[in-house]
Amino acid sequence: MTDDIQLQLRTVNVTRYVTPLREGGSLPAIAEADDGFLYALKFRGAGQGVKALIAELIGGELARLVGLKIPELVFANLDAGFGRTEPDEEIQDLLKKSVGLNLALHYLSGATTYDPTVNKIDPLLASKIVWLDCLLTNVDRTPRNTNMLMWRNELWLIDHGASLYFHHSWQNWQEQSLRPFVQVKDHVLLPQAAELEQVDVAFRLLLTPERIRAVVQLIPEEWLRSEDPADASPEERRQVYFEFLTNRISHSGIFVKEAQHARQSLI
Structure with a gap:
């Protein structure tokens, strides 16, 4: 790794809301993206807003730089029309507040x-x-x-929000x-x-x-x-x-x- 370093995250589009991860205080969710993979999606419209996403991004990528294991982080774009059919009003409100760029971690199935x-x-x-x-x-x-x-x-690290x-x-x-x-x-x-x-x-x-x-x-x-x-x-x-x-x-x-x-x- 040289000192002239450039890092880059992939950007995916969220296509399907699968299920909420209720153990998280900010209502993260498992969602599917247009690359066919499942992600643990962190929403910009949740309690701490984009600051939690910034902390997640910085913490995760610093962990990766020092060789610790962390699921791939991606930017996850949420379309304005996404989630209109979601029956849960709390989740629908969260989705409306989260239109635009969010952050997601590759979902480690079976972990x-x-x-x-x-x-x-x-x-x-x-x-x-x-x-x-x-x-x-x-x-x-x-x-x-x-x-x-x-x-x-x-051992894999998650959640630096x-x-x-x-x-x-x-x-x-x-x-x-x-x-x-x-x-x-x-x-x-x-x-x-x-x-x-x-x-x-x-x-x-x-x-x-x-x-x-x-x-x-x-x-x-x-x-x-x-x-x-x-x-x-x-x-x-x-x-x-x-x-x-x-x-x-x-x-x-x-x-x-x-x-x-x-x-x-x-x-």
């Missing part, structure tokens, strides 16, 4: 939810996932809701980029994450500013627009994501030490 009492993860893999979640400030990888799947005897919570207010983002991730104490893989220092060295080399830039360039401009003309422009917001992540990586020792401290209190 099972990761169970920490059954599935044992080696320390290196656990450390990679904990490190990434500390970078992303991902609060949603707990024993109650692991957001990981076992598929073909391998609760990451990057600084962007829900945009206030003091520079300060937030330097904060330790105290919620790591609840991370389902923290007890096994014994190789955080080794991972820190490797991931700081992998996640160069050029590669971070390539990931944030994937965010569709329409997801970055605000209805308030006084707000930051799409490019200014894109730059904030870039600076937040690069600043956090360059000071990764802050969140690594917090994770190690939290782990020591568990073992």
